[in-house]
Amino acid sequence: MNATDSSAGPMRVFAGLRIAPEISHTLAQDARVLEQSAVRLVAPADIHLTLVPPWNETSIQDVAVRLQTVAEGFCPLSLTFTRLGYGPRPERPRLLWAECAGTDEISTLRKALLETCGQSDERPFRPHVTLARIRGNGTAIARRHPIERILSLTQEVTSIELFKSPPAGERGYQILASLPLSAVRVGQGNRAKHDVTN
Structure with missing residues (x-):
């Protein structure tokens, strides 16, 4: 685990999953129509x-x-992309996204x-990745x-990431720490420390 501490005040951070390059490039290509x-x-x-968030x-x-303590209690998992479309409300879209199986x-x-x-x-959890943020009239x-x-793309997730958001008006997320999902799978599901049936 590598983590950069801040001595210049608070950072805007969030926790999430990194998308495999081959999948992110495929999805980004799909979004280029816009x-x-x-x-x-x-x-x-x-x-x-x-x-x-x-x-x-x-x-x-x-x-x-x-975050590392949490990651050590989970096994690697599969992330499946199921649908490409507008969201969160198709009738008034603000995003183009790829939804994932929850x-x-x-x-x-x-x-x-x-x-x-x-x-x-x-908010209800709707796992997704954002491909475009709509600035204009989303309906039009x-x-x-x-x-x-329908999508049929799957990747294995082996870590969670702590991301730093860019300053307002800038682009590019920085990964501050990458924490491996390192529990050993016993039977079915993530049951080393966290039983998914609970």
Whole structure:
């Protein structure tokens, strides 16, 4: 685990999953149909799945240690992308995203991460990666560029990442720490420390 501590005040950070390069490049290519529209495309290197929404953190080393404790209790898991489309509300889209299967494993991991980070998120959990943020009239853009199809892309997730958000107006996420999912699988599911049936 490598974590950079901040001596210059709080950082805007979040916890999430890094997307495999071959998948992020495929998804970014799908989004390029919108590049002439009023949208902000997400660079392939910045495509990620957020598990804990951003918060201001002053001790990066401390939060990295807490995230590592969670990661050690989970096995690597499969992340499956199931649908490409507009969201979160198709009739008034603000994003182009790729939705992922909401498995027990990823839901349980998210819950544990929220607790250890002292954060909460009352919104229904819809695991997804954002490919473009719509700046203009989302309804008109979606009408001009109907993008709705089933996906069948799967990657193995072997770590969780602590990301640093870029300053306002800038782009590019920085990985401050990468924490391996290192529990040994016993039987079925993540049952080393976290039983997904609970």
